[in-house]
Amino acid sequence: MKQNLLDHRLAQLSRIPFRAKFHLREPExxxxxxxxxxxxxxxAVELIDSRLAPARPRKDGSQTPWGGHPVFRAQHATATCCRTCLRINHGIAKGHELTATERSYVVDIICRWIEIDQGSAPKGTRPPAPPSLF
Structure with missing residues (x-):
């Protein structure tokens, strides 16, 4: 069930053109x-704990590199790259340290996106493609 919720949320995020352009590059x-x-x-756990979980992350809004590690690419694709994106796209408020549940959710959605983009998600568990606008 949890995976279905993640897949549904990832399908929603994939409809945002900025988010949809991200994919793992060959080194990742x-x-x-x-x-x-x-x-x-x-x-992912270590990076989220140190860079996103604090109530006021250092350099919030610019703390996530654009690549170099699969977690960084996934953070941009899943709108978990900064506290503003987390608030706007996931409803997780700024100004408080992320709870264990919020941290787990962020790590789960990042890892699920990586599995799907990497092509290692078991067949039949990929999120549906967003509907065509044309």
Missing amino acids: RAFVDARGMEVVRRH
């Missing part, structure tokens, strides 16, 4: 292939 794909999702998830 190679990172996932070489280290696996368990390591990527551990890195």
Whole structure:
């Protein structure tokens, strides 16, 4: 059930042109292939804990690089790159330290996006394509 909710939210985010343009680049794909999702998830936890979870993150709004690690690319694709994007797109308010539940949600949506973009999501579990506007 949780995966269905994540997939539904990812499908909604994929309809935002800015978010839809993000995909893993070859070095980031190679990172996932070489280290696996368990390591990527551990890195996601560490990065979210240090860069996004504080009530007032250092350099909020510019703390997430555009690439270099699959988690960074995923953060931009999933609107979990800064507290403003988190508020606007996920309804998680600014000004408080992220709760354990909020941190878990952020890590889960990042990792799910990476699995899907990497092509490692089990068949039949990919989110539906957004409807065509034409």
